[in-house]
Amino acid sequence: xxxxxxxxxISGIDTGRYIDNLTSGGGTGLxxxxxxxxxxxxxxxxxxxxxxxxFDNRSTNATDTGHxxxxxxxxxxxxxxxxxxxxxxxLYVQNFTSVESIVLSTSGFLSTLWQFDDSxxxxxxxxxxxxxxxxxxxxxxxxxKAGFNTSITDYWGRALSYQLVDPSDGGxxxxxxxxxxxxxxxxxxxxxxxIVAIERTSGQVQIAANSTIFEFNPWEMGSxxxxxxxxxxxxxxGSNFTNGTIAKNGECIAGVDNAGFVMGTSSxxxxxxxxxxxxxxxxxxxxxxxxxxxxxxxxxxxxDIASWPNPFLGYNSSVNLNANTTYLTLxxxxxxxxxxxxxxxxxxxxxxxxxxxxDGSADTATLWPNGTAMVATFNRSEATTSSADDxxxxxxxxxxxxxxxxxNNRPTFFGCNNGSGTPSGPLIVxxxxxxxxxxxxxxxxxxxxSDEERNQIIQNGYNMATRGxxxxxxxxxxxxxxxILSRSFDRTRTSIPAVCRDCFTRYCWNGTTNDxxxxxxxxAQILQGATEQSTSSAGRVSGTLLLAGIALLLAI
Numbered sequence: 319x320x321x322x323x324x325x326x327x328i329s330g331i332d333t334g335r336y337i338d339n340l341t342s343g344g345g346t347g348l349x350x351x352x353x354x355x356x357x358x359x360x361x362x363x364x365x366x367x368x369x370x371x372x373f374d375n376r377s378t379n380a381t382d383t384g385h386x387x388x389x390x391x392x393x394x395x396x397x398x399x400x401x402x403x404x405x406x407x408x409l410y411v412q413n414f415t416s417v418e419s420i421v422l423s424t425s426g427f428l429s430t431l432w433q434f435d436d437s438x439x440x441x442x443x444x445x446x447x448x449x450x451x452x453x454x455x456x457x458x459x460x461x462x463k464a465g466f467n468t469s470i471t472d473y474w475g476r477a478l479s480y481q482l483v484d485p486s487d488g489g490x491x492x493x494x495x496x497x498x499x500x501x502x503x504x505x506x507x508x509x510x511x512x513i514v515a516i517e518r519t520s521g522q523v524q525i526a527a528n529s530t531i532f533e534f535n536p537w538e539m540g541s542x543x544x545x546x547x548x549x550x551x552x553x554x555x556g557s558n559f560t561n562g563t564i565a566k567n568g569e570c571i572a573g574v575d576n577a578g579f580v581m582g583t584s585s586x587x588x589x590x591x592x593x594x595x596x597x598x599x600x601x602x603x604x605x606x607x608x609x610x611x612x613x614x615x616x617x618x619x620x621x622d623i624a625s626w627p628n629p630f631l632g633y634n635s636s637v638n639l640n641a642n643t644t645y646l647t648l649x650x651x652x653x654x655x656x657x658x659x660x661x662x663x664x665x666x667x668x669x670x671x672x673x674x675x676x677d678g679s680a681d682t683a684t685l686w687p688n689g690t691a692m693v694a695t696f697n698r699s700e701a702t703t704s705s706a707d708d709x710x711x712x713x714x715x716x717x718x719x720x721x722x723x724x725x726n727n728r729p730t731f732f733g734c735n736n737g738s739g740t741p742s743g744p745l746i747v748x749x750x751x752x753x754x755x756x757x758x759x760x761x762x763x764x765x766x767x768s769d770e771e772r773n774q775i776i777q778n779g780y781n782m783a784t785r786g787x788x789x790x791x792x793x794x795x796x797x798x799x800x801x802i803l804s805r806s807f808d809r810t811r812t813s814i815p816a817v818c819r820d821c822f823t824r825y826c827w828n829g830t831t832n833d834x835x836x837x838x839x840x841x842a843q844i845l846q847g848a849t850e851q852s853t854s855s856a857g858r859v860s861g862t863l864l865l866a867g868i869a870l871l872l873a874i
Contacts, residue, residue: 319348322388323802325381326795330815333799340806349671349806351393352663352744353509355678356691357400357585357652359762360434362678364772365751366398366405368779369676371417378418384788386798390509395670397533397659399514399651401678401762403584406511408432408482410536411492411577413500414508421773430485434767438477442485450480457490466556466574467625467645475582475624483577493573494580495553498536510535514651514659515584517541518623519639525653527698530639532648533662534580540630542665545639550629559629574627583624587650588763623647655694663744664699664711670744671805676783677750681717682839685759687750689720692732710743715831721839722832726750729785729794731801734826735808747801754781754790755845786845797821 323333340347353373355366371377373390380387390396398406408431409415415428423429436443441450458472479488494513502508517530530543540549550559556574557564564570626646635641651659657679663670681688692714699711712733720726725748732746751758756778760767767775781787785794800818807814814822 319351319388319392319802321381322375322386322392323799325383325388326386326799328796328799328803328815329817331812333803336803336812340810347806347809349802350669351389351802352395352397352668352670352673353390353393354659354663354673354675355396355398355402355405356658356676356687357402357587357650358657358678358680359401359585359588360404360764360767361680361685361751361758361760361762361775362401363405363408364767364775365678365758365779365782366402366676367417367421368776368781369674369749369783370396370405370409371776372780372783373674374416374418376416376418382787384784384792384795386784386795389674389798389802391507392802393509395512395663395668396509397512397514397662398584399657399659400585400587402659402676403513403581403651404478404482406513407494407577407581410497410500410503410508410511411483411489411494414502417776421769421776432481432772433485433769434481434765434772435769436481437766438481439765442480444485445480453487457488466627469620469623469625471582471586471622471624472579474586474588475576475578475580477578478581478585479576479578482581488578490576491573492577493553493575494534494577495536495551495572495575496577498553503536512659512662513580513584514662515586515624515648516651516654517640518647518649518653525649527654527694528702529654531651531656531661532646534575534584539575539626542662542667544637546630547637548630548633555629556627557629559631559633561632562630562634579624583626583648584651586622586624586648587653620647622649622653624649652691654698655690656698657691658695660691660695660711660746661698664695672745672747672801674747674749676779677748678779679751680759680762682721684839685761686726686752686839686841687720688717688726688839689714689748689750690717692720692746692748693717712743712746713827713829715827716833718833718836719831721836722834723830725827726839727752727841727844729825731822731826734804734822745801745804747798749783751779752782753841753843754778754786755843757843781845790844793817793821797825801825 320334320337356362370390372386375381375387375391377387396406420428420431441447454476457476458468462468476488483489483492497503513534515532530541530545532541538549539552552575553572554570556571558568626648628640628643628646630638630640632641658675658677663673677687679687679691681690696711696714703710714732730748756774758775758778785791788794796817800821
């Protein structure tokens with residue numbers, strides 16, 4: 319952090335001395351940074367990958383003038399849900415490798431990852447398609463034979479793993495809890511990764527705004543929310559827990575937290591593609607029959623669930639809504655519209671000062687964000703906290719205002735002081751997907767991308783995070799530094815440098831609204847001379863066809 323703040327050149331303050339003073343008490347006063355990567359399928363993965371590459375001091379030129387390398391290394395937390403969870407999970411199961419090391423590798427294991435031109439429907443190019451489907455089937459069947467509930471999410475998670483974990487066999491033995499043993503994590507060289515899913519209680523079809531939000535980290539799974547307020551060791555979540563313990567003569571069962579299953583749980587929305595399978599031309603009757611049989615097994619209202627053994631059985635029944643259930647039903651972390659995993663980061667226990675919220679959502683008709691995720695988290699916060707609470711989410715405008723004022727086309731700070739007293743909760747630096755150098759508004763359910771298109775979307779995400787390496791705003795790196803230090807300035811009663819006051823004037827939302835219905839949102843490319851991209855899905859493999867292929871497993 320010290321090196322980053324020195325490079326971004328916040329004139330009017332010696333940031334090196336300032337950080338040294340903060341660390342004199344053991345480092346507890348240091349600014350605490352978090353990064354959140356939204357959902358949105360491969361679009362969110364690639365857009366988020368660009369942002370992380372921009373924040374990573376291991377990326378080529380990332381520590382040059384105008385760049386932001388080192389912000390990732392300064393972060394304490396990195397959260398992801400749905401497509402964002404694929405990015406976080408994929409990097410961490412490779413010992414927190416860099417985005418660049420994957421996309422620029424031309425040989426070796428890392429070069430085989432993120433080959434999105436080989437759709438999940440076909441499997442890796444080096445693996446016979448029949449063998450691919452057989453491996454998927456055998457892995458899930460083995461889990462079923464071991465006595466665990468399975469669902470479509472198990473197949474989905476296994477298929478994802480061939481692109482994100484290990485293309486040779488999907489890494490069936492790779493668990494999310496194994497990250498705790500990796501060198502970079504153990505030595506605190508990587509932020510704490512958090513994967514988010516939400517609970518859908520038995521019999522519930524519509525996701526409630528106050529549904530319990532679950533998080534997975536390398537050590538545990540659980541929730542801070544009322545209705546649970548408990549965590550269990552992730553490595554042994556498949557064990558027979560009763561009242562928070564395993565019997566003395568009981569077995570510790572590991573492996574249920576397969577990395578692909580964790581990522582699949584957070585992105586179970588893709589299971590919904592099965593609903594459209596009957597509309598796909600040429601699908602054979604036996605395949606439709608296999609799908610129908612599967613849906614019969616899991617129940618018509620449970621197409622999108624992931625079934626997890628409940629380690630909270632019998633625990634704290636006075637508040638635990640799942641005290642009497644043997645399984646938890648978890649679904650896509652964005653199904654409650656909170657498509658940016660902000661909730662775990664605004665908890666007062668985590669004392670986060672600033673969150674860089676990377677939004678790759680497709681809210682508008684033209685598949686760009688319009689702040690819906692921010693509004694959803696604000697609404698939940700308003701319903702569950704008081705204005706005095708430390709984890710109160712900052713005020714945000716409605717979606718129409720996001721579009722009408724261009725807040726969905728450039729970075730915006732939410733939670734600035736604005737003369738209303740010392741703010742509570744973290745400052746949110748909202749970073750929406752926008753066409754800096756490439757029209758990256760591809761469909762959430764597009765499942766096939768050439769390496770060139772993948773790299774263009776990642777580059778656009780890099781440019782989004784850096785504002786074209788300072789081309790759009792030469793002071794943007796300094797403004798990022800000001801955002802990092804903002805809450806610390808408040809705590810230490812430090813005079814705000816003039817450059818930061820200017821940044822806050824230009825980037826803080828000032829409360830202005832314009833809720834008139836906007837015209838169709840069709841943003842122009844911001845950086846000139848870059849590639850134009852059609853948003854057509856022609857020639858792509860859709861989510862419907864993917865899940866049709868997965869369902870074929872059930873007929874093998």
